[in-house]
Amino acid sequence: MKRGVVMIMTLALVLLLSLVVLRSTTTTENYLSKMNDAMFNVQFNRTFLDMTDMIKTTTSQIKSADMFAILLKMPIVISDDKSGLGGVLRLNSGAGKININNLLNKDENSTINQTLYEVFESLLRDYQVSDSRFFMSLVLDLIDEDKEQRSYGSELAHVEGASVWDGGITNKKAFEKILNAYMKNTSDFRIYKVPWDKIIRFNGEKIDYNYLNSTIKAILERDYGINTLRSDELIKSDEDLMLSNAQKSILSDLHVQYYVPVLDCNFNFSYLNNNMSIDFVYDLEKRRISNIETIF
Numbered sequence: 663m664k665r666g667v668v669m670i671m672t673l674a675l676v677l678l679l680s681l682v683v684l685r686s687t688t689t690t691e692n693y694l695s696k697m698n699d700a701m702f703n704v705q706f707n708r709t710f711l712d713m714t715d716m717i718k719t720t721t722s723q724i725k726s727a728d729m730f731a732i733l734l735k736m737p738i739v740i741s742d743d744k745s746g747l748g749g750v751l752r753l754n755s756g757a758g759k760i761n762i763n764n765l766l767n768k769d770e771n772s773t774i775n776q777t778l779y780e781v782f783e784s785l786l787r788d789y790q791v792s793d794s795r796f797f798m799s800l801v802l803d804l805i806d807e808d809k810e811q812r813s814y815g816s817e818l819a820h821v822e823g824a825s826v827w828d829g830g831i832t833n834k835k836a837f838e839k840i841l842n843a844y845m846k847n848t849s850d851f852r853i854y855k856v857p858w859d860k861i862i863r864f865n866g867e868k869i870d871y872n873y874l875n876s877t878i879k880a881i882l883e884r885d886y887g888i889n890t891l892r893s894d895e896l897i898k899s900d901e902d903l904m905l906s907n908a909q910k911s912i913l914s915d916l917h918v919q920y921y922v923p924v925l926d927c928n929f930n931f932s933y934l935n936n937n938m939s940i941d942f943v944y945d946l947e948k949r950r951i952s953n954i955e956t957i958f
Contacts, residue, residue, distance in 0.1 A: 702933055702936045702938075705747070705933055706931050706933070706938055709747070709749070709931060710929065710931070710940060713749075713751070713929065714942075714944075714951055717925075717927070717944060718944075718949055721733070721925075721944075721946050722946075722949075724923065724946060726921065727872065727896050727898060727920060727921040728896065730755075730921065730923055730946075731872070731896060733753060734753050734754060734755065737750055737751065737752045737753075738750070738751040738752075738753075739751075746932075746933060747931075747932070747933045748931075748932050748933075749929060749930060749931045749932065750929070750930045751927065751928070751929050752927070752928045752929075752930075753925050753926070753927055754873075754925070754926040754927075754928075755870050755872075755873035755922070755924065755925070755926060756863075756866065756922075756924035756925050756926035756943045756944070756945075757866060757868055757869055757870035757873060757922035757924045758869070758870060758873030758874055758875055758926075759860070759861055759862055759863040759869075759875060760778070760781075760861060760862055760863070760869060760875075760878065760916070761862070761863055761864065761865060761866050761867060762801065762805075762831055762837070762862045762863075762864065763805050763830050763831055763864065764778055764867060764916075764917060765778050765779060765782070765798075765801060765802060765805060766802065766805050766806060772806055772807075774802065775915060776915075777912055777915035777916060778915065778916060779798065780885070781878065781881055781882075781885075781916070782794075782798065782801075783798065784881050784884075784885055785856065785861070785877070785878075785881060786798075786856070788881075789852055789853075789855050789856045790852050791850060791852050791853050791856070792848060792850045792852070793844075793848050793850065795813065796813050796815075796816060796844065796847065796848065797840075797844050797853065799811075799812035799813035799816035800813075800816045800818065800840045800843055800844055801831070801840055802816075803816045803817045803818065804818055804830075804831055804836070804839075804840060805830055805831060815843075815847055818839060818840070818843055830864075831864055832864055833864055833953075834859075834864070836864075837858070837862070837864070841853055841854065841858075857877065860875055860877065861875050861877060861878060864953075865943065865952060865953055866922075866924060866943075867917050868917050868918075868919050868922045868924075869916060869917055869918045869919070869922070870918075870919060870920070870921065870922035870924075871897050871913070871918050871919070871920050872896050872897055872920065872921075874890075874918070882912070886909060886912050887909065888903065888905065888909050888912065888913070889903060889904070896920070897920055898920045898921070899920060900913070902920075923945070923946035923947055924943060924944070924945050924946065925943065925944040925945075925946065926941070926943055927941065927942050927943070927944055928940070928941050929942075938956060938957070939956070939957040940954065940955070940956045940957070941953070941954070941955045941956075941957070942954045942955070
């Protein structure tokens with residue numbers, strides 16, 4: 663029954679996207695011969711705003727891990743041959759990666775999340791990064807709000823001045839400063855071999871176990887004995903994994919849950935000979951869009 667409901671919702675999503683295309687093209691169809699970059703941006707902005715309103719409407723009834731999983735199963739493709747406008751909307755879980763800012767607990771003293779710290783150290787060892795202590799100091803010193811150095815040269819605010827602000831790693835550009843600083847100080851290129859884009863994110867606290875990156879799952883199985891073999895069934899509780907109390911504590915430290923309704927969305931938009939891709943995060947519970955990033 664739930665599967666049928668979500669399939670109907672998905673079809674509605676496709677239909678509404680098609681209507682978005684038709685509606686948003688009517689205002690520019692008569693000007694195609696004069697189209698330029700500015701017109702493309704106007705068209706894209708209108709389509710994007712209409713599409714995000716539609717996503718909010720059509721996902722409002724998703725309330726369970728099963729329904730959420732079905733929603734993710736297919737890309738949504740729309741096109742309008744008459745205007746030359748088209749797009750593909752891809753939906754993935756937005757909680758399958760680790761928020762690197764969670765390395766510091768949100769307590770009075772901003773203590774280190776020791777379990778998460780150990781997971782990252784294990785990851786760095788797997789990729790033979792030579793000075794994991796210095797790298798982790800760089801990360802922690804950018805997350806915390808003080809100017810004290812955990813290792814010599816690890817406080818980037820000292821090195822780069824006002825161009826780097828403490829208090830969190832908010833985006834990929836800020837994280838790349840850490841990678842580059844580590845490389846500059848150690849000449850260890852292996853830090854770039856770590857698949858960071860697949861493992862970390864910079865927002866959100868909770869991790870959805872069902873979509874957790876396979877590299878991190880492998881570490882959990884090897885280092886903590888947590889059976890992470892993926893079955894066809896969704897994991898919905900600690901009991902499904904037959905965890906010991908110690909293993910439950912490990913997953914709790916990592917902020918793991920079994921249903922986190924957050925979407926990682928990618929919309930690839932094309933209009934005549936122009937293309938644009940936009941990534942954004944949508945929180946179904948808060949009905950909020952964040953972390954918008956465009957790629958031309």
